[in-house]
Amino acid sequence: MKLFRRNEGFTMVELAIVLVILAILAAIAVPLYLQYVESARAGEAQEAIAAIMAAAKVNYAETGNWVTNIQQLPRLQLDRLTTERWNFTLVPGSQGIQRVRATSTGQMPGGAGKVVQFDAVQGKWSGYGFD
Numbered sequence: 001m002k003l004f005r006r007n008e009g010f011t012m013v014e015l016a017i018v019l020v021i022l023a024i025l026a027a028i029a030v031p032l033y034l035q036y037v038e039s040a041r042a043g044e045a046q047e048a049i050a051a052i053m054a055a056a057k058v059n060y061a062e063t064g065n066w067v068t069n070i071q072q073l074p075r076l077q078l079d080r081l082t083t084e085r086w087n088f089t090l091v092p093g094s095q096g097i098q099r100v101r102a103t104s105t106g107q108m109p110g111g112a113g114k115v116v117q118f119d120a121v122q123g124k125w126s127g128y129g130f131d
Contacts, residue, residue: 038110042129045102045116048082052100053120056090066096086116093121104128 055076060066067073070088085108091099097120104114114128 038129040129041108041110041114042116042127044082045086045104045128046118046125048078048086048088049100049102049116049118051078052076052088052090053097053118056097060096066092068092096120 052070052073055073056067058075059073067090069090070076084105086102086104089101089103090097091101093099099120100118102116104110104112106112108114110128116125116127116129118125
C-alpha cells in the first residue's frame with residue numbers, strides 16, 4: 001500500500017483558491033494604497049497653505065493689514081512645481097484670514113479640481129486627502 005502519491009503539479013482547485021486569496025488581498029490593498037497616495041498629494045498643498053498662513057501673519061505684523069491674495073506676500077517662497085500643481089485662494093474674514101483653499105490644476109498627477117482647504121477659524125483641514 002502506498003502512503004504517498006506523487007503529484008506532478010497543482011490541481012485546478014488549488015490554483016483557484018490561491019487566485020481567490022490574491023484577489024481578496026488586492027481588494028484590500030489597492031484602496032488603502034490609493035488613499036495613501038491622495039494623502040501624500042494633499043500634503044504638498046497642506047505644506048504650502050501652512051507657508052502662506054505664516055507669511056500672511058508676518059505681513060500683518062509688519063503692515064497691520066491682512067492680505068487678500070498670495071501675490072501680496074513678497075516673502076512667500078513656494079516651490080515652482082507646487083505653484084504649477086495648485087492654485088491658492090485666500091478668503092478674508094473680519095479678523096484676518098478665514099480660509100485658505102488650494103485647487104489642483106491639470107499639472108497635478110491626481111487631476112484638476114481637487115480641493116484642499118484650511119479653515120483658520122476652526123483650525124481644521126478638509127477636502128482631498130482628508131475626507
